Structure formats: structure tokens, C-alpha cells
Amino acid sequence: MRYMLGMITGLALIASPALADTTEITVHYPMPGFFKDVMDKIATEYMHQHPDVKITFASPSATYEDGLQLMLREAGSPEMPDVSFIGLNRLRVLAERNIGVDLKPLIDKDSNFKSEGFSETLLQLARVHDRQVGLAFAASDPIFYYNADLVRKVGGDPDHMPTTWEGVFELAAKIQALGDGTAGMSYRWMGDDWMFSALLFGNGGSMLTADEKKVAFDGPEGLAALKTLDNMVKIGKMPNLSSDAMVQSFTAGKTGMFFWTTGALRSIIKGVGDKFELRTTKIPLLNPEKGHLPTGGNAAVMFTTNPAKQQAVYEFLKFAAGPFGESVVVPGTGYVPTNENAAKDEKYLKTFYDQNPLFRAGRDQIPLMVPWYSFPGNNGVKVTQTMVDDLGQLVEQKITPEEAQKAMAQDVSKLLPR
Amino acid sequence: MSTMISATQDSAGVAVVVRKRPRAARFDELSTTARVLRLVVLFIGAAILLLPYAWMLSTSFKAQSEVFSSGLSLIPQHWAIVANYTKAFTRVPMVQILLNGVFVCLAISTFQILFALPAAYALARLKFRGRDLLFGCIILGLLVPIHAVSIPLYAASRWLNLLNTYAVLIVPFTLSVFAIFQFRQVIKTIPDDLIQAARMDGMSEMAICWRVVLPNAWPAATSFAIFSVVAHWNDVYWPQIVISQNRLATPPLGLLFFRAAEAGDDYGALMAATVAVSAPLVIFFLFAQKAFIEGVTSTGLKG
């Protein structure tokens, strides 16, 4: 039926002559705005090195969430791709539903795995309990973007940006006072709980207790994080913008400081063009001693259950997460490298950071990075959205930080496995 | 007009009163003030309604760095038409996506008419057991949108391995209770003689349906087809659930893919793509506008 209809439209697929010794693998990835060029490059190079493998891409999903939903919907159906890149905080959803292939047995058989630059830290990022759900491909941390022109205009020093939130708010208020719709700062708190985690972890807090039975952000660390968000609005005069509007406003030169993932760096550079001088630096931490930052990004996950394909997919995963893949994804997006060899090797990224100072902020924060927390149970997805809704109330100044903390604790507790 | 020249000058310069009288104000003709007022109000309305298009077109001509520099200027300082449209047509299979839309919409409206017309004819003109029950089902069907039953339909499509096919885009919509309902109204107005005459000529009921009823219901079918095409060209709920491949994307889905995949914040290119997916329908409507309005008129909307 499908082919018949295809021919009716005169647009039948150009069916590739299936050679007996060619393995075809289908690859799916999210956020093509960041990853499309990167993926194309990696796939081309991989096929060049492995002429017996043909890589085709499924249509990319707009966000990590969309990508995850797609995998869950297609799980077990022939539409399921062989590989997908899943957000690091959603690996648990897959693991709990037993979707995807555990890589551990394959890695154990692989003798030179370690020497290829895959450290234990890296493996940790994509491990749920004992299951190696995937291989971390791109990692990110939140960084501090700013418009040096605006900073100068209000008498700030672009070379010495504030390292505390109080300093940020003060500067933001000054920039906002310039008028003409200019905003001092924006902090991308919506979409998911990642940027809230950055505040919470930055204060040494955590989401749930170690046994994952109760919330852990209902203490002073959590409250301080919420108060910081509150003060962004109260003192820093942060306007209530949607995620897209924040980016648009910043790249239009209408926002002084912007806090978001380093992964967006390349597209922000493009959006800014030569309208103003763009700079980046480290994000302030509430508690510089104990503070950490959540690791954003994704891991390559294998879905195919076909043993013949599995080997090819495994090779592809290593290739993408290996030095070559990293050397493409880092400059192409702004993500930080996960592979040790890529960072050290002259051939790959060693000189890149010397030549591209904007990319250093993300790299410099690597030591602070801890896994992005993922919630257990059936409501793993819903729980983050609920938190965001409560944060929204706070940003709109409808509730106090104390009330927000209470509401979040209640809402999240309700959605934890009973 | 004639009143204005009721007194004219003859060649000798003497005023000659022409036997013309001021005309009675006709109630269905507007006074000059009313005419101007009508145009002004309608133009303001049209300007508001068309504002988004103006911006869409203007942005599709602008370079990325210019789009978000604030200001109300519609004319770009740097033209980037070629770059934007090239991106829109090359980074996603835009032509394929548009053809998907055309194919899916045509298939849906064809099937809808194909199935609805005989049923409407039978409901309007023939007696059979279960007719009232069937009609009741149809009225209820008017109420249940696809959205509400998308979950079982999705489950069934998946079970039948129909995800990412043209079939799954078309089959759930092949039945339009709305079409049955509308055609039934129209068929009721067809003179009985016409149908009796066709029976005398030895036509089967099926033949009557296609050779007598269809030509009479044609305006209604046209306007229904336009409604149907508009609805399905625009639908994003169902395609979003069942299609995950660019190759099979319908225009809105293709646009969402493009927005996510290629455009990001490149609004120039995004708007170029928006123009590309909107244009076919707009052009289609502009051509069919007259037939459409006539069709709507014939579908039992009269008082």
C-alpha cells in the first residue's frame, strides 16, 4: 500500500539496492537546530570508514522530550530506529520500561574500550543502576552569556563580570534602567527542571533523598535557590518571557545577560551576528564550595535487537562518542567534550579552545558537573513539568518563594511512586 | 450625479434649466458618507487581518540578523530572499511535503465524497430498516472529533503497522459525517421528478446517485471539498502522532520539522517556509472563491 501510494504521487522512494553485505542502520536524534550538521558530518565520516554500513536518519525531533515520546511510542514497532540520542535525564524512563539494549555486555567484551578515551566518569553519565543505557555523546552545563556592549554602557567591566547572583542582579537592574525595552537579564527557568537544578545543585542541594522516597529540596538550599529566582524578577527585573522570546530578545541585543546551556552557543553566535559583542563566562554559584552544576546533553542509545546490526550500531556509538564525533560536536554546538582523548589530542580539540574563547566557559566548569537528576516511576516526565508550573507562578510573582517551595514539594511528592 | 449638473451653461452663457429632478435616495444604495465609511471600516479590518501576512512576507525577505533588531520596518535593509527560500526548499524536502499535502487532502476529500454521497442519497431518498438508527449515529458522529478518539486509533494503526504511511494519514478521515449530513440536506431539495424519471429510464439506484444526484449536488460537493481540504491541510494533531518522517510529513508537520530542524531562530528562512506551505491553499482559495461561496449557499444555509 505504501509503495503503491508513493508511486501514485510519483515520489516513490529511490529504493537503495540492498546489497547482501551492507548493514543499514537508522539513526534518530533530537534538537536538529544544534545537531543536524554535526550528525551529517559524523555519519558521512563513519560510512567512509565503514563502507559496509549505510546510515539513514529518521526525522529529528524538536526537543529531548519529543524524542523520548517518539521512542516510547515506537518501541517494539518496525518504525523504531536502531539508534537514538536521548536526553541524559530521560535514560531512566527507558531503563524502567526496559526499552533499549544494555551496552554492558558489549563493552565487557571490548578489550580496547578504555584506551579509546571512554572514562568511568563518562560511562556514569549514561548508567541507570547497573544498566549501561547508552554512551554519553554530548554534555553541557549552564553558562553565562552577556552583551558586552550593554555592560559597558552602564559602566560595567566586561572582563570582570560578577561572580555572585547579587552582583548579577545589580548589573541587570542598571541595564534594565536603560529603557527602550531593554532587559537586564533572563534566566531560562522553563521547559524542564534543568536550570532550576543549576540553582539548587549550585547551592549544594539535591532533588530527592538518597532513597528516592521523599523530596530533598524542601530545605534551606532549595529555598535559597527559589529566592534567587525570585530576586531575578524582584531585583534583576527579569521580564517574563518564553524560552524562544528570551533567545530572540538576547540575540536582538535587547537583553544584557542570559543564562542557558553552552550547547546553544553556536546558534547564539549565528543569531547575534555582528550586532554586538557577545561574551561568555562561568555561571555564579550560590555556594562556591559545595556547589555543582547539572549535566545536560544526551547519550547515544541502541535500540536494535537484531544481532547483525548490533555490532555495527555499537561501532557507530563508539565513533560518535569517540574523538572524531566529539571534535565535530563541540565546535558545531558548544557542548563540552565527553571523551578524554578528544580533549587532549592535537588532532581534535586541543587547539580549538585556544582559538575560541567563547567556548571556554562551558569547558572550565566541567569539574563541577554532576548528573542531571531523573525522577523515578511512571510520572517521571510529568513531575518535571509540574515543577516548572510552580516555578512559573513564582516568576510571575503570584506566590512567594516559601509558597513555591511548599507547592513544589507537595506536587512532586504526589507524583513519586507510591 | 445628474442633480449636480441640473443647471448647465449654454454657449451664450445663459443658464438653461434642464428638466432633471433630484433623485429619490434609494434605500439600498449607500450615501457617499456611508460608502466611504464602509470602505474605511473594511480596510481597517482587512489591514488587521492581513498584518500577519505582511510581516510573514517581509520577514521571509530579511536576513537573520535583521529580523529581531527591533522596529516596525517592513522593508528589509538587506534582502535575503534567495538565501531564505533556498534554505526552505533545500533543507527539508519542501516539494515532497507540499505534494504530500496535496495528495493526502485530495485523497481524503475524494474518499469522503465517494462514501458520503451514496449514504446521503439513501438517507434522504430511500426507505430502509435502520435508517433512523444510522442517522442518529451520524448526528452523534458530528460531535466526536478525531482528537477525542485518537488514542485507540493510534493504537490500532500501530498494531496494523501503519505508522508512517500515507494510509494512516488518509484512512481515519475517509468518513465524514459532516459530508453525509450536508449532502443529505442538499439531496432533499432535488426535485422528486428528476429521480423518478431516472428510475423510469432504468437507472440503478447507484447510477442515479452518480449520474443524477452528483451533478445536482456539485456546488455543495465543491464547497465541502474546500472545507475538507482546508481542514486537513491544516491538521497537525493526527499527523504529529502518526508521522515521524520528513518524507511523509504534511505541510504543517513539515513546517514544524523545519522549524525544529533547520530554522531554529532563523526566522527569515522559517517565514520563507511558512510562505511556501501557506501559498498553495491561499492560491487555491482565491481561484475557487466564487464557486466556494456559491457552494456554501447551496448547502441548506438558506433561511
Place this chain on the structure above:
Amino acid sequence: MSEAAKSPSIAFDAMRERAAWWLVAPSVVLIVVLLVIPTLAIIGLSLTDLDLGNPDWNFIGVQNYVDLASDRTFRISIRNTALYVAIVTPVSVTLGLGAAILIEAGTELRGFFRSAYFLPVVSLIVAMATVWQYLMHPTIGPINLLLNLVGLPSVNFLGSSDVVIYGLAIIGIWQATGFAMVLFLAGLSAIDPQLYQAAEIDGAKSWWDRFWLVTWPILAPTTLFVTTLTMINAVKVFETVTTLTQGGPSKSSEVLLWTIYEEGFIYLHLGSASAMAVVFIAVLLVLIIIQTRTLDKRVHYG
């Protein structure tokens, strides 16, 4: 066939009846497959805790409905949908009627105005939503720049939980007005011009009198039809929400279809999403019944 022997007229009826069944058969099959079974299935699903991607499920009776009753999101969603419908329906029906009457009142540029006002209906709402997003941008959007120009403060149409539903309603009205207009145009064109002449002779001198004497009552069935259709369309608002707000900020733009979609395909809870869908159908059903019951009697004079 034995009937055929009885009497010619019975044989005739039987033949007709068979023909009728052949004619309706495809539709009946489709109604059963696409409407009846899915509706029953969704009622069935709503009694389970089925999750997408999770093979284990249990029959949990009416638990989903019980949960819905106390589900804040769902309550907000119903309230928002009602508010949205309550704004979009009367405004777009009134504007559509006004536009239709104004367009038909004169002869200049009729075709242009008809097309201009109908254009929003035929354009891709997903695409136009993106345009609206820019137009309504709180700081750099043209609408706010215009507001500032005349000394009004900026409105965060899509970002503030207090106004987001109105922002969406503006887009909804923008799209629905042309739809109402075209149906009213059809209704107007069906009015016998002699009625206006009779009205004039009867002494209805102002357009106001003629409107209330002729246009309004004649258009009553059309108005009912347009209102019903606009309402049904408004209840089904989804595209703008999915493209622009995703139900946010803080659930302030949750609407029924989006909530169902979110629950089923984002949160992956097919069971409770089905329960929502059942409630959604029930809401539509009640709406239509109330409307036809109360208005039907008053407008039909055939």
C-alpha cells in the same frame, strides 16, 4: 425472493431496500470502524492504567475519573477552554456578521474583501502562529511597539498567565471571523431582496429597522449554525497552544485537547488521557444538546 412473489410493491420495496443498503454499506462500515469501536475502546481504556511503552496494565475501574475530579490541571483546562470559547464564539460571530453585512452593503471591492477576510481561515494556523508569536513578542513585537507608540504599556500576550488565554483568543478570533463571515455571506445571499423592498414600503426607513425586521430574523438559522460550528471549532483549539505556549505559563493556557494530548502522548498515561477524552466528548454532547434544545425552536420557521 419469496417476497417478490407476494406483491409487486413489496418486491419493489425489498429491491430498494437492498439498493439502499449497498449505498450506505461503506459508510456504515466506516462509522463502526472509525467511530463506534474507537469510542467504545476509549471508554474501555479509560478504565485502565495503561501507560505508553509500559506493557503492564491493570483494570482500575473508575479510578481515573475519580482522579480527574481532583486534578487541578484538568479543572484549569476545562475553565480555560470555556473561557476561550466564551470569548472567541461571540466575538468572531459578531465580527463575521458585521463584515458580511458591510461587504454586501456596497459593491466596491467585494471580491477583495471577501478574500481578505477569509484568508486567515485557509492559512496554516501552525505557520501563522509563529508569526503571531513575533507580533505579540513582549518587547520587540510590532503590536507592543504600536501600543507603546500610543502611550499604552506593553502586554505580554503569550507569556503572562493572566493574559495568555486572551492572547490565544485573539488569534482564535483572527481565524474564526472569516469562517463566520463566509457562512453569513451565504446566508445573506439567500435573502429574497423583495423582503427588503417590502420592508421599505412598510416603513422601515433606517438600516437599523431593516436589520431587525429582515436581516436578523432571516439569518437566525444561519447564526445558529455558525455559532454551533464556531463553538465546536473553538472547543477544539489545539494548534496555537501546541505551537506557542504548550499549556504554559503555569498551566494558564491548558485547554482540553492539549491536556489530553499532553497526558496521553507526553506524560504517556493513556488510561487517564482516555478518561479525559470521554469527558471531552461528554462536554461537547451536552453543549450541542443544550444549544439545539434552546435555540432550535426559536429559529426554525420552515
Place this chain on the structure above:
Amino acid sequence: MAANSPQLTLSEIKKGYGSNQILKGVSLEIAKGEFIALVGASGCGKSTLLRIIAGLDAADEGEIRIAGRDVSSTRAADRDLAMVFQSYALYPYLTARQNMMVPLAMRRYSLWQRLPFIGGLMPGRKAIAGEIAAKVNEVADGLKIAQLLDRKPAAMSGGQRQRVALGRAIVREPQAFLMDEPLSNLDAALRVHTRTEIVDLHRRLGATTIYVTHDQEEALSMADRVAVMKDGRILQVASPRTIYADPDHIDVAAFIGTPAINLIEVQVDGDGIARIGNVPVISGLQEWRGQRLMIGLRPDHAELNDTGERVGPHVRLPFTLSRLEFLGAEAIAHGTIASGVQIRVRTGSSFAEVSAGRELTLLIAVHHLLVFAPDGTRIRRQFAEARDATQGVPVHV
């Protein structure tokens, strides 16, 4: 009637759309209480004229006076006329009673009392409503439609609707009634019946009535005077009898009468004698020597004879019967006369047995012949003189 000043005066009404001149200068005086029919083929301008009188269309030129008042620039609503439309134009959503109330309500309620929904609450409305209701009942009784008052038009027959439309016109007691083919939507039997009723009604109310129809029979049977229109002009205004027997114009003659008048082309010879075939028929037409004239002969103004001679001022023409149309009480004989001209003659039904092909004699009373000049105008004076002159003309048998 002439004693009164005219109720309605039209002078030199002209109307055109672009280059198409619909009315080319129509003048007409209508006396108070008169029933006048405007009759003519479709496209003659009669409906346009009626609409101009009503004020629904504006004349390009000319003047309209109603009861002495110049209303040329007055809008329809202020002319105080009532109209019965061809389709009756009843408001379909109102009952017969409400329909009949509209003209009174529009004129007697104030703007506030007419407001939708809340108008009923305005002070003073109740009293007026009572008067209106009484008037409607009175008129309905007169028209015998009291039992229909609470029905909507959709629930009435064509005849009933027609009466309600009449009622709506009557209720207001206007300066004049305008009727635009009010019977054309009724079936034949009902039409004849309603004709009588309208005439009775007119007699009873004595209201000035202008009645537009394309049906000459209606015009002749109902009107006090008939105005025959063609191509935007009134050809003749006169009593039905005059219009029939003494038309001014060949077009009037041709339009009026069933079966239609026989029109025979004749050539006037050098002596001023007109001949049909070689039978000289009329003399004294010296003025038209060498020209072709038309002679009109009404089918009932000739006599067929198969026996031979007859005395008196009759012209005899050989007549070959080709077909006999039997109508019961009478018959129409179709045949050819000398020159091969086709002729219809009304005759007694006793001719029923006469078979086709029979040679008969046609006797024509010369004073019945209508002679028309080449431009279609009636030649009256000359013909009257010529009638005496024919005495001497030898009659060919």
C-alpha cells in the same frame, strides 16, 4: 373621475441603465379610486415603472405626484403607498398577524418602542399595540383570513399567502395600492377566482390601484383603464373596451385579444385601393399610394359562410379551411384567404363537421377592419371616409 384632481400623476418618466433605455418618457394620470392596469410583454418596462412609482427605483428624469404632492425625491417609505409583490414578500418568520402588523408598527411606534428585545417595555407601546391589533383583526375579517392569523407563511397555501399580502397592504389605508403581478403564482382556477375578489375589494375600498400584469385577460377584466406598454412607452391608455375595439396602434391591437388579431399586409395601388390578393377591400387610401399597410381583423369580426351571398357592406373573400379548432361552444377556423395569407376566424361550433380543404367564403364587415400605417399608428380618419367610398367598389365573388 375627471372632476377630481388626479391622485397620481406621472410626467415624462425616463429611466435607463447604461445605454439601455428602459423607460422613454412615460406620462400618466390616475384618478382617485381608479383601478388601472399596466399591461405589456415582459421587458416593456411596466415593472420598472411600478417600482419607480413605489420609490424602490429612482427615475432619471420626470416627476411623480401623489395627491398633488411632488414625491420624486421622496423615498419609498415616505410615499404612503402599499405594494403587493409577485412573490408576496411576506416575512417568513412572522405569523400572518405579525406580517400585517409590520407597516403599522413601523409607522406608529417610536424608535424606542421598536427596539429589539426591550422595545416592548417602553411606555405607551401597549395602547398602540391594542389599536394595531384591532385594525389587523378588522382587515382580516374583511378578507376572511381571521383563521390564518397565527400561521406562518410556510404553513399557508399560495392563495392564502396572497390574501395576507393584500391584508398587509390594506391595513395601512395608503394613498394607492401597487400590485406587481400578484396572481402569477397562483394556479389557473384560483387566479380567475381571485381576480373577482380583488375587483370586489377595490369596489369596496375605493382605493386607487395600479396593477401590473403581463396577462391581458386580467387587465381587461379587472381594470377601469388599461395602459398598454411597449419598449418603455405607454402606447395607449383607455377603457378595456376601447383598447380592444379601437386600438391606437398596431402593437396594442396585436397584444390584446385571444385568439390574436389577424394582421394582413396589403399593397395600396395607384387609385388608393387596398387589396387582399386581388380582392379590393378598402378604397380612399390615396395618401398611401404605393405603400404597404397592415389591416387588422379580429377573429370574431368576420363571418364564415358556405352558402353564398349576403347583403350589406361586406367584403367577401374566398377562404380555404385548413383546420378547425373545436373549443366546445365555439370553434376557431384556421385557413388561407386568396393571397395565401393565414387567417383565424371565430365561428360557431356548427362548423364542426366541415372538413379541411373546403372552399368557403369569408364575410368581413368593413367597419371592423383596423388599418395601420407603416409606422404602426392607426389610420382612423381616412378609413372612416374610405368606408363610404367602398360602396361603389365591385365585389368580386
